[in-house]
Amino acid sequence: METTTLNVKGMTCGHCVAAVEGNVGKLDGVNAVKVDLGKGTVDVTFDQGVVSLAAIREEIEEQGYDVE
Amino acid sequence: METTTLNVKGMTCGHCVAAVEGNVGKLDGVNAVKVDLGKGTVDVTFDQGVVSLAAIREEIEEQGYDVE
Numbered sequence: 460m461e462t463t464t465l466n467v468k469g470m471t472c473g474h475c476v477a478a479v480e481g482n483v484g485k486l487d488g489v490n491a492v493k494v495d496l497g498k499g500t501v502d503v504t505f506d507q508g509v510v511s512l513a514a515i516r517e518e519i520e521e522q523g524y525d526v527e
Numbered sequence: 528m529e530t531t532t533l534n535v536k537g538m539t540c541g542h543c544v545a546a547v548e549g550n551v552g553k554l555d556g557v558n559a560v561k562v563d564l565g566k567g568t569v570d571v572t573f574d575q576g577v578v579s580l581a582a583i584r585e586e587i588e589e590q591g592y593d594v595e
Contacts, residue, residue: 469540471539471540472537472539472540472542472543473591474540474542474543474545474546475540475542477542478542523541
């Protein structure tokens with residue numbers, strides 16, 4: 460397991476938190492995901508053997524946000 | 528039918544638009560509802576004989592927004 464903090468632009472409200480946490484959390488290999496709306500960050504704990512960081516970033520972008 | 532423009536604070540993203548338009552639009556007597564995110568307004572067309580403006584305001588506030 461590895462935990463990474465991503466800087467994500469465009470998350471503005473509780474719906475955005477739910478969209479990111481809900482959809483990233485559904486990915487196989489993702490153990491935990493936590494959005495900090497004030498900081499604009501997403502902490503993700505995941506198993507690199509199961510899911511890539513690239514796939515996680517892609518999922519966030521599919522929800523309509525920019526990952527820096 | 529009457530159309531009223533409400534000033535609503537706190538709507539920030541497409542999810543907020545969907546929450547307001549979807550839930551207000553479900554009320555009996557509401558014919559049309561349109562959020563303008565940039566202006567912070569909600570245009571509602573409704574039948575005063577079926578639904579009150581107070582009930583519409585309440586529904587928006589239940590979604591977590593402040594109606595001025």
